[in-house]
Amino acid sequence: MRPGGRCLFSLSAYSLPRGLKAGGKYQVFVVDDNADPIVLEAGEMPTFGGSTQTAEYCGTKWYNFMYEADGTPSTDKLQLYMQGDSTKQYDEPLGKPIGFGECTDWESLHVTKTVYNSQGYQSRYYTFHVIDGTTGEDKGQLEYVSNTAGRVKAFTDYWTWYIGRQYRLYVHGVRTSKTVRVAVSRWTAY
Numbered sequence: 001m002r003p004g005g006r007c008l009f010s011l012s013a014y015s016l017p018r019g020l021k022a023g024g025k026y027q028v029f030v031v032d033d034n035a036d037p038i039v040l041e042a043g044e045m046p047t048f049g050g051s052t053q054t055a056e057y058c059g060t061k062w063y064n065f066m067y068e069a070d071g072t073p074s075t076d077k078l079q080l081y082m083q084g085d086s087t088k089q090y091d092e093p094l095g096k097p098i099g100f101g102e103c104t105d106w107e108s109l110h111v112t113k114t115v116y117n118s119q120g121y122q123s124r125y126y127t128f129h130v131i132d133g134t135t136g137e138d139k140g141q142l143e144y145v146s147n148t149a150g151r152v153k154a155f156t157d158y159w160t161w162y163i164g165r166q167y168r169l170y171v172h173g174v175r176t177s178k179t180v181r182v183a184v185s186r187w188t189a190y
Contacts, residue, residue, distance in 0.1 A: 031065060031101070038101040045166045045190060046106050055120070058111055059166040061189075062095060063103040066182055067174040073100035075133045078142065078171060080104070083125040085112050090127045090141075090156075097131040111163050120163035127156045128171070144175045144182040157184055166190040 020026060025042035046059045068074040077097035081090040095104030113120040128142040142155040161167070166189040173182035 029063075029065070029101070040101075040103050043106050046108055055163045056110055056113075057108045058161045058163060059106050059189075060094065060109050061104055061106050061166075061168050062098065063168065063170045064098045064100055065170060065172040066100065067177075067180075069176050070174055070180070074175065075099075076139070077102075077131040077133055078128040079131050079138070081127050081129060082109065083127075085110075090125075094126075097136075099133060106166070109161060111161050113163065121160050123158050123160045125156055125158040127154070142175075142182075144173075145178055146181065148178045150178055155182060159184075159186055 020039070021041075027040050027042055029038040029040070031038060040063070043061065046057075062080055064074075064078050066074055066078065068076075077099045079097040080094045082092040082094050083089065084091050094109065095107045098104055109124075111120060111122045111124075113122065130139040130142050131137070132139055143152050144155055145151065146153045159167075159169075168187045168189050170185045170187075171182070172185065174180040175182055
C-alpha cells in the first residue's frame with residue numbers, strides 16, 4: 001500500500017481465477033507483466049502445543065518460482081529433502097513435489113533444540129531433488145549454475161529454525177543463468 005491507503009497496482013488489470021472462496025486468504029504473485037498472476041491459497045498455519053521448552057516443531061510452506069532459463073519456467077517439479085539429524089544425509093522428504101507456481105501445504109518440521117534453556121532453535125541443511133514433471137521420475141539432486149564462469153554445482157543450503165515459528169520459503173532464480181542465481185528467500189509468517 002502506498003501512503004494514504006492506495007494500492008501500488010490494481011488486480012482489476014488481471015483475470016483472476018474463478019472459484020476463489022469468499023473470506024478465503026490468498027497470495028497473489030505477479031511473475032510476468034504480460035500474464036495473469038499466480039493465485040495460491042494461503043492455508044491455515046499449524047499450531048503447536050507446549051512451550052518453547054517442550055515443543056519440537058516449526059511450520060514451513062515452500063513455493064517454487066524457479067525458472068529453467070530466462071523467461072522459461074521449469075517444467076519439472078522440486079521435492080524438498082531435509083538433512084537428517086542422525087544420518088547427516090538428505091533423507092527426510094518434506095511436503096509434496098511442487099511445480100512452477102505451486103506451493104506445499106503447511107508442513108511441520110522437527111526442531112532439535114540446541115540449547116536447553118533457550119527459545120529453541122536448530123540450523124538444518126536442505127536440498128531439492130528434481131522430479132520429472134511428466135513421468136514423476138526422480139532425476140536426482142538439483143544442480144544449478146553457481147557463478148559467472150558457469151560452474152555447475154548441487155544445491156544445498158540451510159536456515160536456522162525456531163520452535164513454534166511459521167515460515168514461508170520461496171525458491172527463485174534461473175537454474176541455467178550465470179547472473180540470476182537460484183536462491184531461497186524466507187519470510188517469517190509468525
